[in-house]
Amino acid sequence: MNPWLEVFGWVGSILVVWSLTQARVLRFRWLNFVGAVIATAYNAIIEIWPFFAMNLAIAVIDAYWLWRLHRTRHDEATYEVVEVQPDDAYLLHVLRTYADDIAGFSPGFVAEAAPGEPRTAFLVQKGDETVGVVEIADQGDGTGVVLLDWVSKRFRDFTPGEFVYRASGVFTGKPFTRLVTAPGQHDRRYLERVGFRAEGGQWVRELAPAASAS
Structure with missing residues (x-):
């Protein structure tokens, strides 16, 4: 042969x-x-x-x-964004289960909010499977800090977290007019895809245009 x-x-x-x-x-x-x-x-x-x-x-x-x-990669009907309380038992279970993997995304992230720390938390669901978590802290003055934007390993090629920023309308009624990334979040391709721009050493996304479009 x-x-x-x-x-x-x-x-x-x-x-x-x-x-x-x-x-x-x-x-x-x-x-x-x-x-x-x-x-x-x-x-x-x-x-x-x-x-x-x-x-x-x-x-x-x-x-x-x-x-x-x-x-279905960018199909809004495939993924659903569900807002939960930052101390929700299921959310904390997910964060504990994937703590080591999450540390690679956001090294400084702490699962349990400090007393009085205002946070907004979202689960990204595909059917009954949780494929991502996004948590945002209210910094005041309309600024939300993205503390965590994590996707499970199975769906990491699909970036379902984009639906939190783009397609879900979950920020309607929230006090945020813009989002900024926490230190350590530097996935340029992903951040640009979901509307962030580099500014002063961090990534920023304005929310006012998105709110008016929806």
Whole structure:
């Protein structure tokens, strides 16, 4: 057998196996799809038809789910933003469960608000699954500080937190006229996507235009 053809087949197998180690839904589907396509071509070349058919079926299934995932990625009907009290028992359970992961997003974040600290908290839901949490502290003068904008690892490629800022209208009736990021939040691509701009070493998003548009 041509050694390069054998390497080609091994690449497909490695990608399929590697995909199974991925926690992120989108990354899993892409790796699995590419691996299955390679395996399909490889098995067609060496004429092993049962494995050709199996990998072709896997590739088709992955293609369907990739289409569906990308189609609903920014779909307001897919995700729901639910406001909860900062001391809500379920919210604190989520924050404790994912404390280590959350520390990577916002190193200085403290789950329980200090006495008298005004906070606003939102859960981002996909069906009955909590996929994100956003917490904002009232700094006064209409400024809200984004203390936490966290997304679970499975949905990290989808940035569902965008619905808190863009599509949910959850700031209607709130005292905030602008949002600023807390120290340590520097994901430029995400922040720009949801309407923040760099200003004086932090990221700022005005809320007045959004309120009037809604």
